[in-house]
Amino acid sequence: MRHTRLGDTYLLRLETDEEIVGAVTRFAADHGIQAASVEGIGSVHAAVLGYFDRATKQYLRRTFDDDMEILSLLGNLALNDGKPFAHVHVVLGDREFKAAAGHLFEGKTAATCELVIRPLSGSARRAKDEATGLALLDL
Numbered sequence: 001m002r003h004t005r006l007g008d009t010y011l012l013r014l015e016t017d018e019e020i021v022g023a024v025t026r027f028a029a030d031h032g033i034q035a036a037s038v039e040g041i042g043s044v045h046a047a048v049l050g051y052f053d054r055a056t057k058q059y060l061r062r063t064f065d066d067d068m069e070i071l072s073l074l075g076n077l078a079l080n081d082g083k084p085f086a087h088v089h090v091v092l093g094d095r096e097f098k099a100a101a102g103h104l105f106e107g108k109t110a111a112t113c114e115l116v117i118r119p120l121s122g123s124a125r126r127a128k129d130e131a132t133g134l135a136l137l138d139l
């Protein structure tokens with residue numbers, strides 16, 4: 001991963017095969033970021049996407065092995081159990097120009113992944129929500 005800081009904002013470039021969600025989480029930990037917004041574009045392979053089924057309180061998961069364009073990556077960073085946690089969603093595009101979208105559990109950088117991380121002042125944290133079973137923002 002390469003990165004630079006422009007004002008209060010970080011610009012990151014991930015290397016081929018670097019796992020995206022883990023890279024964001026590690027970057028936050030290394031830089032003491034406790035709350036941030038995250039955005040990105042690039043391409044990914046071995047992407048594992050999720051769709052949360054409220055009835056079962058489980059994620060349906062699907063893996064996309066092929067290279068996909070990252071048309072939009074949006075997310076946030078907050079602390080969960082005291083450690084940075086990245087909540088990331090993506091819209092991906094395939095070679096037929098069709099889109100797939102969902103919660104990004106993990107995915108490896110294909111050609112490149114360009115991320116913008118904007119730290120927010122202060123910190124935010126997540127806490128288990130009984131109704132959904134998810135660790136929601138504790139606001």
Ligand code: ZN
Nearest residue numbers: 087088089103
């Ligand atoms: Zn999600």
